[in-house]
Amino acid sequence: MESIQADRLVKAYGKVRALDELSFGVPTGTVFGLLGPNGAGKSTAVKILTTLSRPDGGNARVAGIDVRKNPDQVRAAIGCVTQKISVDPQATGRENLLLHGALYGMSRRQLRLRAGELMARFDLAEAADRQARTYSGGMQRKLDVAMGLIHRPRVLFLDEPTTGLDPEARAAMWTEIARLAAEEGLTILLTTHYLEEADKLAGALAIVDRGKVVTTGSPDELKSQLRGDAIVAELVDSQGIPQAEEALRRVHGAREITTAGRVLRARVDDGAAAVPAVLAALDAAGVKVGAITVARPSLDDVYLRHTGRTFEEVAA
Structure with missing residues (x-):
């Protein structure tokens, strides 16, 4: 009821x-x-x-x-x-x-x-x-x-x-x-x-x-729909975003690639295993990375999946 x-x-x-x-x-x-x-x-x-x-x-x-x-x-x-x-x-x-x-x-x-x-x-x-x-x-x-x-x-x-x-x-x-x-x-x-x-x-x-x-x-059901891990790379400057996106598309298993300012996001099956490949691809493209993190699916990721934006982007 x-x-x-x-x-x-x-x-x-x-x-x-x-x-x-x-x-x-x-x-x-x-x-x-x-x-x-x-x-x-x-x-x-x-x-x-x-x-x-x-x-x-x-x-x-x-x-x-x-x-x-x-x-x-x-x-x-x-x-x-x-x-x-x-x-x-x-x-x-x-x-x-x-x-x-x-x-x-x-x-x-x-x-x-x-x-x-x-x-x-x-x-x-x-x-x-x-x-x-x-x-x-x-x-x-x-x-x-x-x-x-x-x-x-x-x-x-x-x-x-x-x-x-x-x-x-x-x-x-x-x-x-x-x-x-x-x-x-x-x-x-x-x-x-x-x-x-x-x-x-x-x-x-x-x-x-x-x-x-x-x-x-x-919450658990929604997060479980997102297979794999989220990789978030913060670039040194936003001018490298186009090259970074293109480089990330060539990384095996990378998908749902989005950008906001200097931040590049993607979903992969195994975040820990994918980080070296992501860093190598960005380095080969001449893109400097300030920081990179790996996280399990969150409600922010769910929101991103369904709206194309993160909560942080909306709040900003």
């Missing part, structure tokens, strides 16, 4: 087509990642699925409910943590939770119990009665997630939940997200542009580029 179904969603802002017939499904009880660079359409998709925006075309269902026909029912069934922290800085952590729960019609007794449970779960109990403005960024983000869980939703949306957090706070948030999925059986849709985050947390994911889903599967 799928808790989220997006079918050919279209959304345009003027001449910009943010979603271009985007489709995917999220099985119940899984952490599903929408992975893509900034501007790929991830947040627009979340706005539609959480009823904050209406699509120009296509359909969507969340928790079995049509987002167009019954938006109020969808809102009651979901929790949503947006990119921008929604905590009231003047209220205490406890007051933030009580106010948020009251919006869902929870009784005072239910609220007190649930708020205490969540403050303890997110290690915020000692700070429960402090104003949220005194919290660190990581603590505020934890409180934000707790607010999204106050009414025990069936589906939780986390839109770029670790953006702006330091590495320690990001790792702590990853731990909490994994615990939520394992212990509470929630369906979680996570949007992110962090490759490591998607690889670590998502049981399944969809890679989004320019408003379209370009591929879906588990």
Whole structure:
């Protein structure tokens, strides 16, 4: 059974087509990642699925409910943590939770119990009665997630939940997200542009580029489709790129050759064995190499395979 179904969603802002017939499904009880660079359409998709925006075309269902026909029912069934922290800085952590729960019609007794449970779960109990403005960024983000869980939703949306957090706070948030999925059986849709985050947390994911889903599967499944290793050669200067490409095409087994700036990439069956041949070919072509590395397939390689660009190129 799928808790989220997006079918050919279209959304345009003027001449910009943010979603271009985007489709995917999220099985119940899984952490599903929408992975893509900034501007790929991830947040627009979340706005539609959480009823904050209406699509120009296509359909969507969340928790079995049509987002167009019954938006109020969808809102009651979901929790949503947006990119921008929604905590009231003047209220205490406890007051933030009580106010948020009251919006869902929870009784005072239910609220007190649930708020205490969540403050303890997110290690915020000692700070429960402090104003949220005194919290660190990581603590505020934890409180934000707790607010999204106050009414025990069936589906939780986390839109770029670790953006702006330091590495320690990001790792702590990853731990909490994994615990939520394992212990509470929630369906979680996570949007992110962090490759490591998607690889670590998502049981399944969809890679989004320019408003379209370009591929879906588990991180391991997607990486396993890329046979062999990636060789990345950083040249001394970009003027040697044409000669380098031509030289690499003559190396036995080299394929999927791409370039960006001074960086040359290719896929080979055995990276360690291919490095000497690659270096010899580039040297014979008069191309100077500053550094060369070999790596197993990554989600960045998957993105490159399906879009012709790496995440680093898009970010730049």
